Amino acid sequence: MSRTDWEVVIGLEVHSQLNTASKIFSGASTAFGAEPNVQASAVDIALPGVLPVLNRGAVERAIRFGLAIGATVAPKSVFARKNYFYPDLPKGYQISQFELPVVQGGAITIRVGEGDKAYEKTVQLTRAHLEEDAGKSLHEDFHGMSGIDLNRAGTPLLEIVSEPDMRSSAEAVAYARALHALVRWIDICDGNMQEGSFRCDANVSVRPRGQEKFGTRREIKNLNSFRFLQQAIDYEVQWQIERLEDGGTIQQATVLFDPDSGETRMMRSKEDAHDYRYFPDPDLLPLVISEEWIARVRGGMPELPEAMKARFVADFGLSAYDATTLTASKEVAAYFQATVDAAGKANAKLCANWVMGELAARLNKAELDIAASPVAPAQLAGMVARIADNTISNAIAKKVFEALWNGEGGDGADAADQVIDCQGLKQVTDSGAIEGLIDEVLAANPKSVEEFRAGKEKAFNALVGQVMKASKGKANPGQVNELLRRKLQA
Amino acid sequence: MINASLKTLRAALDARQISSVELATLFLDRIQAANPALNAFITVDGDGALAAARAADERIAAGQAGPLTGIPLAHKDVFCTEGVLTTCGSRMLANFVSPYDAHVVTQLKAAGAVTLGKTNMDEFAMGSSNENSWFGPARNPWNTAKVPGGSSGGSAAAVAARLAPVATGTDTGGSVRQPAALTGITGIKPTYGVVSRYGMIAYASSLDQAGAFAASAEDCAPLLSAMAGFDPRDSTSLERPTEDYGRLLAAPAGNKPLQGLRIGLPREFFGPGMADDVRATVEAALAQYRALGAITVDVDLPNARLAIPAYYVIAPAEASSNLSRFDGVRYGHRAAEYGDLNDMYCRSRAEGFGDEVKRRILVGTYVLSHGYYDAYYLQAQKLRRLIAEDFRAAFTQCDVIAGPTSPTTAWGIGEKTDDPVQMYLSDIYTIAVNLAGLPGLSQPCGFGADGLPVGLQLIGDYFSEAGLLNAAHRYQQATDWHLRRPEGTA
Structure with a gap:
């Protein structure tokens, strides 16, 4: 019997912390890193008699998200109580949304893979709903007891639930990355994964390819990096396949990923699952969102990645690939746009090459975000303009870029010009000067000349190289080519 | 002065015939003398009262007195009071001191009222007799072997025995109106949303509403006016202009002050189940109303018989969730000894809550499961809508609905404690009003065969509190039931 061809099915639930200044149902600050329990108000610690009041800023962020993914923003949604006991859940219930979430449907287009194997895919979203975060239980440093920090209790979250549309860990990671970029793009979440602002739960199952019915899923909880997301899914998929191929079955369960061992382990089975006893929260009225409110939010939305991508293709003549790369994050797009704004639309393609090429490589090597780039967009644009007007060649431009990276040429937009001047990098375009160099090189390399005349094109390239070398790289390569060929064929 | 109306007290304070400190002292002395027999107060705050009275005297001297400045009052122990015990009648909160004031408390402090202390109540406002208090039952001043009703039994007993001229209460299923009836005083529960629930320890959030107790409708009016008003901290608080609920009372009485008032008599409130002496007393009161110019018309509330089953699904459901915060983690009772976390929860809650509270938590947990x-919760919500619809239809035929407040006069302490369902049935005429969110009032209208007070309930359409108080006031101008006092209150 041939081995079964397994298909992987993945759906993601992402908890995205909304970047409001205060909590979703109280006025306490949401700033990260404060001393334990100093940012917990009477409402957050659930004193007797306190009541929640909805933060409209959190709702506005949910609307932004709904608009960004082409979802339905529900005209009426309902907050419900999810009841369970835990020491870091002060009320004994979490206020969430259950039957009627604020954002319904929508989709995100992702690009999976690199180079020729890259493909695009659209992931459908089920819903996104508003809820409050719980506090934190601290199990160390308390000598057999647990500490409770309620600073995080009541922090607004948007839980974003996808359909089970992903078919590999690569697709899951691509989706998570696209979502991460989007929530930062529309400025509803800082995306800080270390601080827990963006956490993923992955529902993973496998089924024989061709089978319509989904396999039994296990949910991997609380993955706070893309690498862990990938590792956890890969491990889980392998575990499930091996189990099934050994004749076993999968039981629905919630599992945790241990980054140290790289394994998933069971947290609770379906039998142990809580009955959360959801019911509409009588302390909060249904959330009503008017058309006017939605229109107002729409008016304040930034240009979205898809629209920007299309514009880059249409206006700047970029390839779809380049446009996708340049809109992969808000910061890259902003950098590129600023560079083009300074260098001019005609130089957009050149700007794109430099942003995606040399700059990206240097940033990557230095582990810097583009926002922290030592070369400012205006400086890069200044350099690109000199390439475009033939003041420097691409080869020399690399030298100039290196100088800019190191802060040479000053802070101004004219940094590239300063570098070119100071280091005498201006391209030689004077035909007479270039012809002089060619004559010297031809005289010194009679062998190469002979070979060329015998039909060896390679010899020509060698001669070009010699002329460039003699000019210290400054001769215009196009001119060198043209003049050399004319001389040799004369 | 003990038996004086607020109008008389106001005049005496303003004329400096008595100071607020003297008045407070007078009532504090009465409490000291009478409370051991009545157990109406859980906490007496003599120092706080005298300090507030001194401040009130300064205000009066400065000519800045409002209607309640310098007037002593008592708060049901369900309202959080900064620095003073707030027990909610429970062992769970027997040592709880709130760090903040409930909205109602803040409002009355701002009005210059003088808080004498906190009154006894059924634990977490669950009960109809005040027997479910960790601090022992409050007793009926008309006969201390009888219950004062509940859950606001302490406030009702305190006002009836003139330990305070006025008191606050809360009414979830009749907890203001029924004890007012059983102790021969006036109590009003306004439309749901009129008084903020902030700081009022929640029993059943969608039904809980604060109310006012006084000897007369005229005395309820300024108290309710001071308690009411929009509060942004309660999302169910209604944004309406503030009202003077006593605005209709000053008009001259005339011969037929209620000429043309249509009083609806629900057939369902006059069927079997009402004690004969209560029926006779209520009939006599209705005859008096006709003499004042009102006309009585029969109306139907066909779904009213379903109010008790609907209430005993919805209220426990909300309570089971509302009371989850009492887990022994952050405040309140925690068992002295326990094993693991779950054991701590179980023991703390088993010890901290009384039987009736446990019963309702269990029922509520069940119906939400x-x-x-x-089958239960959604069905009950449907009934709730049908009941509200019945009232809406009835108010097309009448201006006010009248009937008994309680099917019997006060019963003996211990008489119904073994039969919870019998106890639940004592609220048969009051519960539908809470389910519909309507305002309701109970006023004394005579005495039963046992010499105990009988209450007449008046139910109005939404926001008709001023009209309800006027309808009661005109009756009280023509009768003296509201002036009758139990022995020992001369």
């Missing part, structure tokens, strides 16, 4: 939610 997976598989029962639709």
